[in-house]
Amino acid sequence: MTMHLRASHRAGGSRRAGSGLRHGESLAGWMFITPMVVILGLFLVIPVGMALWVSFSDWGGRGSPFSSGVEFVGLNNYADVLTGGGLAQQDFGTSLRNNLWYVLLVVPLQTALALGLAAMVNKRVLHGRGFFRTAYYFPSVTSTVAITVLWMFLFSASGSINKVLSWVGINGPNWFNDPDGVLHTVLGWLGISNGPAWMENADFLGVSLWDWISGPSFAMFALILMAVFTTSGTFMLLFIAALQNLSPEVDEAATMDGANAWQKFWKVTLPQLKPTLFTVVTLGIIGCWQVFDQIYTGTQGGPGKTTVTPAYLSYSTAFNNQQWGRGAAISFVLFVIIVVLTIVLRWAFRERPLPRRQRRYYESLVAKKKEAQR
Amino acid sequence: MSAFAVHRHREFNPRRAAASSLVYALLLALAVLYIFPFLIQIATSFKTDADAASNPISLVPEMWTTAAYRRLFLNSDFPIWLKNSVIVTIFVTLGRVFFNSLAGYALSRLRFRGRNVVYGGLVAVMSVPMVVLLIPKFLVINQVGIYDSYAGMILPLLVDASGVFIMKNFFDSIPVSVEEQARIDGAGSFRIFWSIVLPMARPALVTIIILSFQGSWNELSHFIVSAQSPALTTLTKGVASLASGQLSAGTQYPIKLAAAVIMTIPVAVLFFLFQKKIMNSSEGAVKE
Numbered sequence: 064m065t066m067h068l069r070a071s072h073r074a075g076g077s078r079r080a081g082s083g084l085r086h087g088e089s090l091a092g093w094m095f096i097t098p099m100v101v102i103l104g105l106f107l108v109i110p111v112g113m114a115l116w117v118s119f120s121d122w123g124g125r126g127s128p129f130s131s132g133v134e135f136v137g138l139n140n141y142a143d144v145l146t147g148g149g150l151a152q153q154d155f156g157t158s159l160r161n162n163l164w165y166v167l168l169v170v171p172l173q174t175a176l177a178l179g180l181a182a183m184v185n186k187r188v189l190h191g192r193g194f195f196r197t198a199y200y201f202p203s204v205t206s207t208v209a210i211t212v213l214w215m216f217l218f219s220a221s222g223s224i225n226k227v228l229s230w231v232g233i234n235g236p237n238w239f240n241d242p243d244g245v246l247h248t249v250l251g252w253l254g255i256s257n258g259p260a261w262m263e264n265a266d267f268l269g270v271s272l273w274d275w276i277s278g279p280s281f282a283m284f285a286l287i288l289m290a291v292f293t294t295s296g297t298f299m300l301l302f303i304a305a306l307q308n309l310s311p312e313v314d315e316a317a318t319m320d321g322a323n324a325w326q327k328f329w330k331v332t333l334p335q336l337k338p339t340l341f342t343v344v345t346l347g348i349i350g351c352w353q354v355f356d357q358i359y360t361g362t363q364g365g366p367g368k369t370t371v372t373p374a375y376l377s378y379s380t381a382f383n384n385q386q387w388g389r390g391a392a393i394s395f396v397l398f399v400i401i402v403v404l405t406i407v408l409r410w411a412f413r414e415r416p417l418p419r420r421q422r423r424y425y426e427s428l429v430a431k432k433k434e435a436q437r
Numbered sequence: 438m439s440a441f442a443v444h445r446h447r448e449f450n451p452r453r454a455a456a457s458s459l460v461y462a463l464l465l466a467l468a469v470l471y472i473f474p475f476l477i478q479i480a481t482s483f484k485t486d487a488d489a490a491s492n493p494i495s496l497v498p499e500m501w502t503t504a505a506y507r508r509l510f511l512n513s514d515f516p517i518w519l520k521n522s523v524i525v526t527i528f529v530t531l532g533r534v535f536f537n538s539l540a541g542y543a544l545s546r547l548r549f550r551g552r553n554v555v556y557g558g559l560v561a562v563m564s565v566p567m568v569v570l571l572i573p574k575f576l577v578i579n580q581v582g583i584y585d586s587y588a589g590m591i592l593p594l595l596v597d598a599s600g601v602f603i604m605k606n607f608f609d610s611i612p613v614s615v616e617e618q619a620r621i622d623g624a625g626s627f628r629i630f631w632s633i634v635l636p637m638a639r640p641a642l643v644t645i646i647i648l649s650f651q652g653s654w655n656e657l658s659h660f661i662v663s664a665q666s667p668a669l670t671t672l673t674k675g676v677a678s679l680a681s682g683q684l685s686a687g688t689q690y691p692i693k694l695a696a697a698v699i700m701t702i703p704v705a706v707l708f709f710l711f712q713k714k715i716m717n718s719s720e721g722a723v724k725e
Contacts, residue, residue, distance in 0.1 A: 087626065088547050088548060088626060089547075090549075091543070091627065092543045092547035092548065092549030093551075095539045095543035096539070096543045096544065098595070098596060099536060099537075099559075102592065102593065103596055106574060110573030110574050110577045117576065128580075183460050183463065183464055188457075195468055198468040198472050199468070201475070204708045205655075205705070206654065206700060206704065207657065208673045208697075208700070209676065210697075211680065212676060213475075213694065213697055215693075216478075216693070217474060217493075223494045349566060353567065356677075359657065359677060360657070361680060363681065377572065378571050378661075381571075381572045394568070395569070397569060401566050401569075
């Protein structure tokens with residue numbers, strides 16, 4: 064439809080007014096996009112180039128990074144962070160550890176919760192559907208800063224969460240001031256307070272293997288719950304949209320086949336949601352590696368550097384410590400991490416032909432359905 | 438749905454009924470879990486410090502007080518933050534409505550040399566994670582000489598790649614015939630855009646308004662790297678500094694939560710006004 068109309072537009076335009084109009088249109092086109100090109104170019108494209116230069120330089124934040132006093136230092140900034148063996152490397156390793164645990168917990172939890180909410184809200188007969196959708200989605204529209212402030216109250220030492228925990232006899236942790244790893248704490252209950260020697264002695268990026276498996280700190284854990292709280296609503300909407308696009312036929316056929324609701328969900332609905340699952344997991348992972356606002360507002364990386372994320376580390380290295388080259392280098396390493404993860408995900412979710420057994424099952428379902436209709 | 442299926446639903450089935458009430462119970466419990474924090478937030482903002490600390494769950498203050506709000510408005514920089522957020526949000530929203538639709542229209546309808554290159558660049562720019570740009574943006578804003586000014590806070594936000602994309606997709610989806618008639622009548626491109634295209638684009642413009650308003654009102658990181666003076670602090674930055682205890686000694690949760698409440702009101706109003714639109718637009722975005 065659009066294609067056809069556009070084709071006729073082209074023909075009409077050139078026949079009637081000739082090159083004069085064409086020229087006018089070209090000029091108008093450029094004038095229309097100039098604001099966009101200037102602003103995105105100046106504040107998105109050029110900055111990346113400039114920061115790339117800074118990441119290879121020893122610029123200290125004074126004057127222009129292009130002034131003559133600024134030296135090219137090659138890969139030094141990257142080496143400090145990745146192989147230096149000093150505090151810079153250790154901080155970066157710690158930030159990766161923190162963020163890795165954040166991703167490992169937030170992404171599965173938010174995806175599962177969003178999917179569960181969508182499946183329940185999307186039930187064919189449901190009273191108050193609008194109310195439920197609104198309730199679950201509302202946290203997603205509010206600002207991270209406001210929610211972080213609220214979260215710090217809820218999870219304070221004598222806050223709401225610990226109050227609830229005390230009802231069931233649990234003495235809650237001092238969440239935002241507790242640097243202990245959740246997994247280390249659980250192992251501690253089992254009597255394991257030190258790792259085996261090979262884990263204590265070996266290290267990766269300046270952090271011992273034992274510390275890599277510490278789990279998120281209690282402070283980070285509170286932020287993980289917050290992320291699940293604020294993002295599950297958005298992803299729920301994506302899943303609802305996908306569910307509404309599924310054809311009810313396959314579902315009904317499976318019902319006739321004697322499948323119960325649970326089996327139908329896992330064997331029939333979920334496989335059809337794969338593209339949406341890819342979108343949600345990808346957006347989730349990309350978002351999780353960019354955690355910044357809640358750290359800046361709530362914890363500033365503390366307690367004990369257990370909530371420092373690469374994004375926050377890059378910011379504080381540059382703006383607080385004036386080590387601009389190193390800060391820029393960290394942000395480019397983060398960029399690479401995000402790009403690589405996106406590519407890996409795309410590969411993992413690529414279109415594969417269904418296994419033969421499953422395909423046969425679908426075909427038989429559809430055939431049965433048709434038979435029943437006849 | 439066939440009549441057969443409808444009939445099956447009407448039939449009373451004890452197992453189905455039990456499963457259904459289980460789903461309701463679960464949905465309701467979750468809804469309480471999602472809403473309760475906000476109720477606590479509002480209630481606590483009307484409490485005294487001591488009350489907030491000793492009764493962190495109760496939704497009814499022992500003694501209602503507006504001390505937190507009075508302190509914020511009469512005795513702190515809060516009004517300045519509010520003013521700055523309003524200024525920035527208005528300019529950014531207006532700018533995005535105009536520039537995004539201008540660029541989206543050109544990319545969708547006008548033929549000019551380099552259009553495909555620009556479009557490719559736009560798609561590439563959209564995939565750059567924003568957090569990576571913190572240092573880079575500061576560098577350019579500083580170099581250009583607009584650091585610590587409204588210009589530095591507003592200009593970089595005036596166009597957003599995803600908004601241009603939304604507008605382009607919208608124009609791709611509406612027929613070109615009306616504009617063609619105007620063009621034959623001799624109207625110029627801008628004239629056509631302004632008096633024919635924009636009024637037709639209302640649904641998409643509402644989407645842009647919602648997204649820009651919410652985006653710039655809630656924006657934090659850009660204001661951190663584009664300004665530092667107290668006179669240019671926005672709500673997000675100011676409340677973040679409150680959270681880390683810059684205004685007051687001690688915890689003073691009522692003040693912090695009161696600030697968070699006020700900050701949430703405009704987006705909440707927008708959300709409830711355009712609820713249907715918001716829910717459907719995110720659905721529509723996926724369907725395409």
